[in-house]
Amino acid sequence: MKVRHRVKSIFLWVFLTFVALAFSLPGNTASFLTDLELNLEKQIGQNSYESIIAQMTVVELPEAETERLNNIFNRLVQVCSRRKELKFSLTVVEDDSVNAFALPAGYIFVHTGLLTYVQSDGELAGVLAHEIAHVDRKHGMNAIKRQLGLGLLLQIFLKDAGDQVARIGNLAINLTQLGYGREAEYEADRYGVYFMERAGYPRTEILNFWHRLVGESGGGENPAILQLFSTQPPTAERIKRIKEIPTPTQ
Numbered sequence: 707m708k709v710r711h712r713v714k715s716i717f718l719w720v721f722l723t724f725v726a727l728a729f730s731l732p733g734n735t736a737s738f739l740t741d742l743e744l745n746l747e748k749q750i751g752q753n754s755y756e757s758i759i760a761q762m763t764v765v766e767l768p769e770a771e772t773e774r775l776n777n778i779f780n781r782l783v784q785v786c787s788r789r790k791e792l793k794f795s796l797t798v799v800e801d802d803s804v805n806a807f808a809l810p811a812g813y814i815f816v817h818t819g820l821l822t823y824v825q826s827d828g829e830l831a832g833v834l835a836h837e838i839a840h841v842d843r844k845h846g847m848n849a850i851k852r853q854l855g856l857g858l859l860l861q862i863f864l865k866d867a868g869d870q871v872a873r874i875g876n877l878a879i880n881l882t883q884l885g886y887g888r889e890a891e892y893e894a895d896r897y898g899v900y901f902m903e904r905a906g907y908p909r910t911e912i913l914n915f916w917h918r919l920v921g922e923s924g925g926g927e928n929p930a931i932l933q934l935f936s937t938q939p940p941t942a943e944r945i946k947r948i949k950e951i952p953t954p955t956q
């Protein structure tokens with residue numbers, strides 16, 4: 707038992723040294739690791755996606771409504787830098803709260819409560835763009851790496867330990883629900899505005915959405931409305947920053 711433990715420690719040490727070395731080297735090794743990390747992201751994403759659809763009720767919208775939603779979504783994905791390496795998907799789930807969330811590797815979810823709350827395609831585009839930006843900027847994966855360390859993550863992946871990946875999938879869901887922190891939210895707002903404007907929706911749409919939410923949540927007592935806020939930076943500060951983001955050059 708002891709010997710096994712020792713062998714394991716040595717393996718881990720060698721592995722971590724390899725990872726550290728690989729990151730300091732340009733070229734093939736680094737790109738090998740990038741591929742490895744991307745595969746890991748896809749596996750974690752798929753795993754957490756499957757858990758979510760097992761827990762929540764997936765909603766099939768009428769055909770015209772699905773088409774409208776997919777059009778908005780695809781326009782946004784087209785302008786996102788990771789569109790070629792990932793397969794982005796949009797899933798509608800039954801929940802009255804005004805919310806949307808993103809899992810690693812491009813699995814975006816919207817609540818039915820958000821769909822009934824938005825007043826235009828542009829407002830919906832603004833929220834979706836923010837979620838796509840979380841994936842584009844790898845906020846989910848970065849949060850997982852911060853929690854576990856890349857060395858451990860890659861080790862699990864290389865050992866092909868399915869149950870461990872499932873546990874990381876659950877961690878991904880928890881982190882999504884907790885939010886990725888203030889700076890990540892500001893960054894997703896910034897890139898979200900960039901994506902929505904590149905896709906042809908003015909930022910006034912997402913500003914209208916935020917203003918209306920703030921107005922309606924009043925003192926902040928309505929939990930259905932506040933879901934989207936609970937883990938976010940102060941809304942007034944977000945609105946101020948969104949207004950200041952420079953317009954992207956086409």
Ligand SMILES: [Zn+2]
Nearest residue numbers: 836840891894
């Ligand atoms: Zn966010």
